[in-house]
Amino acid sequence: MKHIIVGTDRAGSNSRKVAELVYGMYQEQGEDIEILDLKDIAKGFAEGPQYGNVTHPILKAAADKIEKSDGLIMVVPEYNGSMPGALKYFIDHLKYPDAFEHRPVAFIGLGGMFGGLRPVEHLQQVFGYRNSFVYPDRIFIMNVWNHYKKSEVNPEGTLKDAMILDLLKKQTAGFSSFIKGLKHAGLHPTR
Helix, strand or coil: CEEEEECCCCCCCHHHHHHHHHHHHHHHCCCCEEEEEHHHHHHHHHHCCCCCCCCCHHHHHHHHHHHHCCEEEEEEECECCECCHHHHHHHHHCCCCCCCCCCEEEEEEEECCCCCHHHHHHHHHHHHHCCCEECCCCEEEECHHHHCCCCCCCCCCCCCCHHHHHHHHHHHHHHHHHHHHHHHCCCCCCC
C-alpha cells in the first residue's frame, strides 16, 4: 500500500485537497492507497519526545504504516521558505533507518510564486540523507489557493487546470512503475 502524507497540520488545508485528488487518481489505477494527515497525527506529538520509540497510539499507527509502505507521496506546502515544522517534527519521530531506508518517495509542492519548490528541495535533502529512492518527476503547484477559489467559472472550488491534472496523472502512473522496478531489482524495503 502507498501512503499520501498531507504535509501540514492545518485544518482545511489545500494540501489535503490535493492529497484527495491524487488519492482518487491512484484508486482509478487500482492501487491500494491511504492518506495520512498530519492534522490527525500531530495529536500524538503532545506526549513529549519519542524519537524512534513512538508510544502514542496515533503516532505509532502512522509510523507503523510508513515502515510497511510501498511508497510515500509527500504533498507539501511552503511555510516561511521551507516545509511546515509539523512535518519535520513528524519525520524526526520515525525510526532510523527503518522508516525511509530504500523507501520510494514522490513529491508534490504547493505554494505561491515558486509552487513549493523550496520545501520539496529541503525534503529531498532529508530523504536523500535517509537513503530513500526519490522519484525524479516532482510537481509544483503555483498559487495553489487560486485553483481552489470558488467563482462563477469554478463554483465547486476544485482544481481544474488541465496541465496540472495531466502532470499529477503522469506522476501517479510513473511512481507506480518506479516502485515496481525497485521491487523487481530487489531494492525495495518490502521486497
